[in-house]
Amino acid sequence: MLNPAFDHYSHEDVRRLIAEYPLAWVLCPGAPAASASLLPMLGTYGEDGALTGLVGHMSRRNPLHALFEREGKAQFLFTGPQGYVSAEHAGRRKWGPTWNYAQARIEADVHIDETLTAQAVARLVSTCEQGREQPWNVAELEERYTGMLGMIIGFEARVTALDATFKLGQDESPDVLEAILASHPDADLREWMEAFNRDRRK
Template sequence: MLNPKFARYGSEDVRRLIADYPLAWVVSPGAPVATATVLPLLGRYDADGRLVGLVGHMSRRRELHALLQADPQAHFLFTGPQGYVSPEHSGRRSWGPTWNYATLQIEGEVHFDEALSGPAITQLVDHCEGGRSAPWAQDELGARYEAMLGAIIGFEVTVTGLDATFKLAQDEDDEVLENLASGHPDPALRDWIRSLNAARLGPDGVLGKGRE
């Protein structure tokens, strides 16, 4: 059984993981493993910031499309920051190595609609191209865009269940936590360790400078 500290997270942690790591496994329960596929997905949130839906698109030719048309229940598996943690990173040779990671397991009901195809593409492109000095837009494809659009189908997901694990050093003592937050070689993992331990650490990974 995992430490219950790894199940303590907020809506912002969920939002950030999906935004930073949008590629998820999509699985039709009970279907052959070979029908599972990975798709980039974006989240929809209510006024309180809680995840209520997902937006995406897939090829009409995928077997998964037919399966979810027949039974719209699906599982969506996101993997966020992850990495091996050596005793060298902890600063303590007597400490055992481990793996830190963050995952989301979402259950939902899929609704396909041709009217969602264009908006789903636009939202994903805007999300991924945002911040670039010269963002690409799909209309640059010219006539090819309409042909490509006809090959895919957009969908929305109504979230019916969510479970998450954020195993990011919350169970470590102060010395090891500070060493990992400031010294692990993966900058993304360091950042997430600081975020999930913000009550103990400051933004620079130093103890005693956390949020009140």
């Protein structure tokens, strides 16, 4: 059984996880595993910051297209920062190695709608191009864009259930935690560990 501390997280933690690691495994409950697909997803949020939905698009040839039209249900599995933590990182030869990670598991009602396609693509491009010196936009495809839109389909998902696990060193003693943060090579994992242990390190 995992430490209960790994189940403590905020709306902002979920938002950050999806924003920084948007590529999710998407599957239809009860469908063959081979129909699962990796798709980039963007979150929508309520006034309180809670995740309320997801927006995405996929090829019309994707098996999920037909499955979602028939079933209207989906699961989204997001994986965030993750990495092996050795006894060497902990500075304790008698300390057992572990694997730190962050993940979110979401169930949702899915609505396929071709009128969402252009909006979903534009939002994803805008999000991913943000911060570039010369952000690309779909208009640069010119007439090719219309043809490409015909081959994909947009969808939105209304969140019905969400649970997440953020196993990021909350169970480590202060000295072991500091040793890991000082020696682990994965900068992203260290940053997330620091964020989830900020109150303990004051």
